[in-house]
Amino acid sequence: MLKSLVPPRLPARTPTATPSPASQRRGSGGSASVASNNTFSDATPLNSSTAGGRRSSNSVERSIQVCVRIRPLNHREMQMQGHDRPSWRWDNDKIVQNVVPGTEKTSNNTAQLAGFEFDHLFYPDSLTQDIYEKAVKGVVLRTMEGYHGSVLAYGQTSTGKTFTMGGVGTQPGVIPLAVEECFGYVAIYNEQINDLLCPASTNVRIVSDKRDGVAVVGNKSEVVISPQQVYALISAGEAQRHIGATDANKNSSRSHTIFRMTIESRARDGGSGKQRSRVSTLSLVDLAGSESAKLSNTRGERQLEGAFINRSLLTLGHIIYKLTEEDRSGRANEDFQKHLPYRDSKLTRLLQPSLGGNAQIAIICTVSPAAANVEETRNTLKFASRAKRMRNTARVSQP
Numbered sequence: 309m310l311k312s313l314v315p316p317r318l319p320a321r322t323p324t325a326t327p328s329p330a331s332q333r334r335g336s337g338g339s340a341s342v343a344s345n346n347t348f349s350d351a352t353p354l355n356s357s358t359a360g361g362r363r364s365s366n367s368v369e370r371s372i373q374v375c376v377r378i379r380p381l382n383h384r385e386m387q388m389q390g391h392d393r394p395s396w397r398w399d400n401d402k403i404v405q406n407v408v409p410g411t412e413k414t415s416n417n418t419a420q421l422a423g424f425e426f427d428h429l430f431y432p433d434s435l436t437q438d439i440y441e442k443a444v445k446g447v448v449l450r451t452m453e454g455y456h457g458s459v460l461a462y463g464q465t466s467t468g469k470t471f472t473m474g475g476v477g478t479q480p481g482v483i484p485l486a487v488e489e490c491f492g493y494v495a496i497y498n499e500q501i502n503d504l505l506c507p508a509s510t511n512v513r514i515v516s517d518k519r520d521g522v523a524v525v526g527n528k529s530e531v532v533i534s535p536q537q538v539y540a541l542i543s544a545g546e547a548q549r550h551i552g553a554t555d556a557n558k559n560s561s562r563s564h565t566i567f568r569m570t571i572e573s574r575a576r577d578g579g580s581g582k583q584r585s586r587v588s589t590l591s592l593v594d595l596a597g598s599e600s601a602k603l604s605n606t607r608g609e610r611q612l613e614g615a616f617i618n619r620s621l622l623t624l625g626h627i628i629y630k631l632t633e634e635d636r637s638g639r640a641n642e643d644f645q646k647h648l649p650y651r652d653s654k655l656t657r658l659l660q661p662s663l664g665g666n667a668q669i670a671i672i673c674t675v676s677p678a679a680a681n682v683e684e685t686r687n688t689l690k691f692a693s694r695a696k697r698m699r700n701t702a703r704v705s706q707p
């Protein structure tokens with residue numbers, strides 16, 4: 309069964325990125341992208357905006373936001389949990405594991421008692437709109453100013469990655485909230501890149517690209533002039549996405565899905581006759597489940613998928629680990645980047661420009677509070693803590 313994408317709902321626009329009807333004619337899209345035009349006011353400096361972080365003239369420090377979303381217990385978990393003590397407690401932006409009374413002094417538990425703290429912690433009753441406003445909107449707005457942006461949903465199967473990115477019925481997801489006019493849509497399945505808009509082109513290639521860092525060769529791009537067209541294309545792409553059932557989630561997504569928009573922003577003319585333009589990409593990524601193959605009890609084809617999923621997520625984790633090392637040692641970003649294993653998986657190769665480089669990033673880690681998932685939840689929280697220590701310096705990209 310396919311997961312649904314919530315019906316169109318446009319994100320609020322900002323005064324610095326207002327649409328103009330005239331701008332709704334075309335634009336060029338690189339591969340894996342579709343172009344759109346927005347305008348930015350000349351009166352507004354390109355580097356004055358809403359996302360957090362200190363700024364120099366053309367760069368932003370601390371351009372990574374890491375947040376964790378705790379989903380509500382599902383029916384099965386509630387039945388299994390019975391009247392047991394909850395496994396986790398949370399307060400403000402901190403989540404702490406409840407250890408069994410009497411075992412607090414073991415070294416593992418001492419570390420756990422300290423808990424995990426993030427830029428934002430979203431509780432089971434939080435709305436996706438809230439997450440969008442606090443963690444994602446700043447990234448989206450920055451893309452209108454010429455910065456690349458990435459939003460990644462990471463977590464164990466069935467913890468709400470697709471719920472957060474795609475949305476359901478009453479709650480639109482991050483993607484529909486962020487969509488303006490256009491997008492490119494690709495999925496990585498078993499280390500093959502499939503173009504979800506053009507099923508005939510399987511395993512398309514990734515190459516270096518001057519403007520975007522990397523590009524997907526042969527990927528279909530669509531120019532769209534209305535949100536409705538975007539949603540029709542997303543639905544067509546969703547139908548192509550590989551979904552297989554695991555024990556943990558009947559509708560488990562077994563591929564990473566990358567939704568990429570190219571946004572072309574032009575300065576308002578102001579009568580001067582000159583027009584500046586900026587082109588940036590916004591990548592919205594719904595990763596495959598991070599759980600171990602053992603937990604989902606997979607076999608055969610599903611197990612093979614698990615191995616590929618683990619490989620790309622392991623490489624992602626490894627790169628994030630290395631990037632935090634870089635932060636500690638203070639080595640030059642460019643030099644250090646050369647030695648990172650981006651090429652070890654297609655996922656990290658595609659995300660290369662968005663990690664440790666020229667991009668604003670929001671990572672949304674989704675977790676289950678259920679006792680049965682304590683280990684996986686802890687693993688996800690550790691990943692999130694590690695990611696929180698990364699430092700990026702985003703720069704305005706030049707077309």
Ligand SMILES: Nc1ncnc2c1ncn2[C@@H]1O[C@H](COP(=O)(O)OP(=O)(O)OP(=O)(O)O)[C@@H](O)[C@H]1O
Nearest residue numbers: 379464465466467468469470471557560561596597
């Ligand atoms: N915050 C939430 N509130 C209510 N229901 C949720 C929430 N998060 C997830 N769910 C529900 O839990 C189920 C699993 O969610 P979802 O499919 O988004 O998980 P996933 O992390 O994308 O899994 P997979 O990695 O297997 O694709 C769905 O039925 C979804 O509607």
